[in-house]
Amino acid sequence: SAFLVSVLALVAVAPCMRLLRSLCDFSTSGATRDASPIPAFIGGQYIARLRTTLNDLRDSGMLSARLAQRLLLISAARFIVLVLMAICTAQAVGIHIDFWCMATATPFASLANLLAVTPGGVGVNELASVTALHIFGTPLGAASKWALANRLLVTISCIAVTACAFALTGVRGASRSMIHRARRRQPTEELLDHVES
Numbered sequence: 001s002a003f004l005v006s007v008l009a010l011v012a013v014a015p016c017m018r019l020l021r022s023l024c025d026f027s028t029s030g031a032t033r034d035a036s037p038i039p040a041f042i043g044g045q046y047i048a049r050l051r052t053t054l055n056d057l058r059d060s061g062m063l064s065a066r067l068a069q070r071l072l073l074i075s076a077a078r079f080i081v082l083v084l085m086a087i088c089t090a091q092a093v094g095i096h097i098d099f100w101c102m103a104t105a106t107p108f109a110s111l112a113n114l115l116a117v118t119p120g121g122v123g124v125n126e127l128a129s130v131t132a133l134h135i136f137g138t139p140l141g142a143a144s145k146w147a148l149a150n151r152l153l154v155t156i157s158c159i160a161v162t163a164c165a166f167a168l169t170g171v172r173g174a175s176r177s178m179i180h181r182a183r184r185r186q187p188t189e190e191l192l193d194h195v196e197s
Helices: 002-033 044-060 067-094 099-115 124-135 140-169 171-196
Strands: none
Touching: 002 044, 002 067, 044 099, 067 099, 099 124, 124 140
């Protein structure tokens, strides 16, 4: 069923892009031939801004069906990678979670992350993941264990990538040069303070 939905989305994306393009053409066609502008108090300035934006969108090439299909394929590949990472996390902590169960629960965790009010979605993402996994057949204890292990592994990997980035880009050297410049500036500031007093 997921494969069928993916194929349907790939087939439907081209007509949807054509429809959006024709809507942009229709909305901007009246902008040039309109002799009587809509008064500003009715919202003429907003309509003019909308027509300009739609015209820019039409001319940008963003409504290309081929581009939309490529982006859809990239998005599908990203989703599959996320599900496979989650399955690997589950196997690393000794939990068996069915692929399709994880694949159906992952979008709920992603949506919860969008609505989260906590930094990085801490707690909200785990609650959504555990709830979705439990609804789709994973035992509550196993889902909770996976959610905590996943958060821990994500946090550790972020710290490791950040440390590697600092090491590779020479941030340590940059901070040393900033400290050195600040020390060179300090005697000048002290001299100015003595001159003022």
